[in-house]
Amino acid sequence: MKIRFAVKSDIEIxxxxxxxxxxxxxxxxxxxxxxIVAEDNETLIGWLRWNLFWDNTPFMxxxxxxxxxxSCGYGRKMVAYLENK
Structure with missing residues (x-):
């Protein structure tokens, strides 16, 4: 599984x-x-998007x-990825 920031070409899917x-x-x-998106062999697994609350606090x-x-732990891994960034 690969987690990365979404790019323009991800918008369609x-x-x-x-x-x-x-x-x-x-x-x-x-x-x-x-x-951010999670993928396996370039196939979408899921995504996480956030905004800013009070213009300074990330909010999922x-x-x-x-x-x-x-039920494979991908969501947990995506949240951890975001927290580390």
Whole structure:
């Protein structure tokens, strides 16, 4: 499994799954470096996106792991990755 910051080319696949955010807002979040993705062999496992609360405190808006990858500890690893960054 690889965890990395999302890039512009991830927006299409993310937008097919994440219906809780407008595409323009997703594009903005990706460009601001506020989305990370987990993948295995370049296949999406899940994503985590955050924003800033009070303009200075990171706040997790979404952590989503695709059904077939749940209960494997990927969400925990993604949160740890974000905390370390």
């Amino acid at each position: 993310l937008s097919t799954y994440d219906k809780h955010i407008r595409i323009t807002e997703l594009e903005s979040s990706v460009s601001l470096g506020r989305v 808006n979404m952590l989503f792991i695709l059904d077939q990858h749940r």
